[in-house]
Amino acid sequence: MKNNLNIVELFSGPGGLGLGFHMQGFNTVVAYEYEEDCIDTYSANFPEAAVIKKDLFQFSDEDMKTLKKLVLQKTGKDSVDIVMGGPSCRSFSSANPKKKQGDPRDFLYRPLIKVASNLNAKYFVMENVADINNKTSDDHHEKKIFHLILDDLYKEGFKYINCDLLNAADYGTPQTRERLIIIATKDPNLPLTFPKPLFFQNSEPRWLTVEEALQDLPKVTAPKDTTAGEHQHLLLQEGKSYVCTQFGDSPKNNYTKYCRGRVGSHGYVTNQADQSTDELYNFILPDHTTRIIKRYSLLREDESQGLLRDRLENELSKEELQALIDAKIISAGTFRQKNRRLPLSKPSRTVTSHVREELVHPVYNRNLTAREAARLQGFPxxxxxxxINQRPYKATSEDIGNGRDFYQQIGDAVPPLLSAALAYELKKNLIEKKVAGYCPQERTSVIKWIIDNGITIQEIKRSRVFDSFTLNDVLTGTIQFDSVRIIQPVLLV
Structure with a gap:
């Protein structure tokens, strides 16, 4: 690792963020994670990395000393290029009805800043949900977590900061997943640029579709479904499970070729090493009951369990609808967003840790396999x-640390192609010795102005400086101002 670009990763999960950086030639020196299954996944795919089980609530000065020794031992240096991570997002997400102010998980970003500062990282990188912008730090609503992060970075010496909301679909992932990325540096000369979206056609988004993503995977339905799929003969019974170990077709588009590990290019992943595989992993079919199969057979494209019930209330008599409810074919519960049939001709909605129950195959009357969910996330x-393939979903803090099944690991991960695009941009700045073309005093003035005035991420993207440039132009260094000019309060439009 002594001659490579190196990273230390916290909250590594199963390695989605790390995989994107590895695709761009970075190496993981040390990764920290608390869930055993995620540790096993990361270790299996990145055997050269030291993967340490650690509750990062308890990251101590002794842990920091151990980390520094490991970095020096493995790289010959006392610093790394990047420290990065995606702290738990459950306390921020709008999908969590139990989120509350003062949740200790709100402040898990602090060990990430601490490690980045102590290792004198050239770049600090943090990923999280966009909802972090709206979460306040206490019941008094005095300070938003987003601004605490910026303020803590600033106080720790990372005075040069930029952030953006990136959509994974713009970088080759067949899923519209928006994520907040914060990058920061202590070096006034390092640019803070973000990768440009690649997947456009005639100035319009040309996002990959679910159909393109699943093109070569087996076309099979649930074992108890009476309507067989084209490749039902590939379905094997192993114990109580039904699996496919062979692909249904050869890859016929750039995305499926990328997924199959063929040499080539997709998005920002260029000159990929040949890791082609003809063996299909993690393709275990859900063995649904006939009741669930019947429910799914009633779903139309992009229709969820709740929308299905709304439609049937208009189409059926009260007696007919009640019969379906009594048979538990139509749910009487409140989980309206569950069991949504994916459209073939669009990207998937956001894949979450609930993906096993949330999404239904676009053609067949079953939920997705873990490998199909991984395809929608951009994992090769x-x-x-x-x-294990599935376990009961853990919803309480007491459950954390006891394992994550395939679906939970996949849904919690950072889309690797989004990560690869970000890694490409940072590598370019590091290797080509890119120098930011701005006045550092102006950039720090902007950051302080954002913190002190509680400016939101959306306002940063929309705001104007001197009537023609955005704040992002100043933060990235794409606009150079005369050093004597003072940033004035801007008009948000």
Whole structure:
């Protein structure tokens, strides 16, 4: 690792963020994670990395000393190029009805800043949900977590900061997943640029579709479904499970070729090493009851369990609808967003840790396999997930640390192609010795102005400086101002 670009990763999960950086030639020196199954997955795919189980609530000065020794031992240096991570997002996400102010998980970004500062990282990188912008730090709503992060970075010496909301679909992932990325540096000369979206056609988004993503995977339905799929003969019974170990077709588009590990290019992943595989991993079919199969057979494209019930209330008599409810074919519960049939001709909606129950195959009357969910996240097929296929979903803090099944690991991960695009941009700045073309005093003035005035991420993207440039132009260094000019309060439009 002594001659490579090196990273230390916290909250590594199963390695989605790390995989994107590895695709761009970075190496993981040390990764910290608390879930055993995620540790096993990361270790299996990145055997050269030291993967340490650690509750990062308890990251001590002694842990920092141990980390510094490991970095020096493995790289010959006392610093790394990047410290990065995606702290738990459950306390921020709008999908969590139990989120509250003062949740200790709100402040898990602090060990990430601490490690980056102590290792004198050239870049600090943090990923999280966009909802972090709206979460306040206490019941008094005095300070937003987003501004605490910027303020803590600033106080720790990372005075040069930029942030953006990136959509994974813009970088080759067949999923519209928006994520907040914060990058920061202590070096006034390092640019803070973000990768440009690649997947456009005639100035319009040309996002990959679910159909393109699943093109070569087996076309099979649930074992108890009476309507067989085209490749039902590939379905094997192993114990109580039904699996496919062979692909249904050869890859016929750039995305499926990328997933199959073929040499080539997709998005920002260029000159990929040949890791082609003809063996299909993690393709275990859900063995649904006939009741669930019947429910799914009633779903139309992009229709969820709740929308299905709304439609049937208009189409059926009260007696007919009640009969379906009594048979538990139509749910009487409140989980309206569950069981949504994916459209073929669009990207998937956001894949979450609930993906096993949330999404239904676009053609067949079953939920997705873990490998199909991984395809929607942008994981290549050679990337193996360790652990078990499914376990009851953990919803309480007491459950954390006891394992994550394939679906939970996949849904919680950062889309690797989004990560690869970000890694490409940072590598370019590091290797080509890019120098930011701005006045550092102006950039720090902007950051302080954002913190002191509580400016939101959306306002940063929309705001104007001197009537023609955005704040992002100043933060990235794409606009150079005369050093004597003072940033004035800007008009948000």
């Amino acid at each position: 097929d050679w990337y193996k997930f360790e652990g």
